[in-house]
Amino acid sequence: MNDLLQLLNDPHARHSLLVHFPIALSIFGVLPLIALALTKFKSNTLKLVCVACFGIASISGYFAMDAGEDSIDHIFKEHLPKPTQVEKAAMHDHAELGEVVWIWSLVPVGLIGVSLIPKRKVAVIAGSLGLVAGLAASVQVGLTGHAGGKLVYVYGLGVPERGEAVNGVLPEHHHDADEDEDHEHEHADVDHDEDHEHEDTDGDHDDDHDESSEPAESTPPPSQDD
Numbered sequence: 001m002n003d004l005l006q007l008l009n010d011p012h013a014r015h016s017l018l019v020h021f022p023i024a025l026s027i028f029g030v031l032p033l034i035a036l037a038l039t040k041f042k043s044n045t046l047k048l049v050c051v052a053c054f055g056i057a058s059i060s061g062y063f064a065m066d067a068g069e070d071s072i073d074h075i076f077k078e079h080l081p082k083p084t085q086v087e088k089a090a091m092h093d094h095a096e097l098g099e100v101v102w103i104w105s106l107v108p109v110g111l112i113g114v115s116l117i118p119k120r121k122v123a124v125i126a127g128s129l130g131l132v133a134g135l136a137a138s139v140q141v142g143l144t145g146h147a148g149g150k151l152v153y154v155y156g157l158g159v160p161e162r163g164e165a166v167n168g169v170l171p172e173h174h175h176d177a178d179e180d181e182d183h184e185h186e187h188a189d190v191d192h193d194e195d196h197e198h199e200d201t202d203g204d205h206d207d208d209h210d211e212s213s214e215p216a217e218s219t220p221p222p223s224q225d226d
Helices: 002-009 011-018 020-028 030-038 044-078 084-100 101-114 121-153 171-214
Strands: none
Touching: 002 020, 011 020, 011 044, 020 030, 020 101, 020 121, 030 044, 030 101, 030 121, 030 171, 044 084, 044 121, 084 121, 121 171
């Protein structure tokens, strides 16, 4: 629970968490819209599903936009090195797109809601417009997500550096992995040194054995002529 609270206190993490909801709901919300069109806008159940999808997408999109503004402020205040002009332009483009995501998602909610009126002509016209609006909303949120992805994966903005503490906490596995790797290197060095010592010892034994195995030169017996 504490980890979740720390996550939500970080503007970058909060934004990256919230943006998934409008992206997923706006794109997958098109499926019940198409199914509704195939029923000639007669199914009230599908209408309610569409309203729910795009309604939640709109609400979550608003909170994602708010978190995104906090994230950009955090980048300008605490990010080192400071953003370049190209990076500032990329953030501006993403912010411009993100500011209207929740509005685009709200349009099909209103139109499909109108199609619930029990009049055939109204239902068909409002439902058709709602389908177009839903498709447009999914394209808008896709473009916004793509622009946000460029900030992260191209410019490296809004993410901590590798091994950098988030809210003062370093991931434990990072230290463990480093320590394990150091221990492995130490053991490898010790084993390597021991192998060399064994080789040197074996070499000394072989030399001693060779010297001891050489036959001693025999001294000729004294001459009998004397």
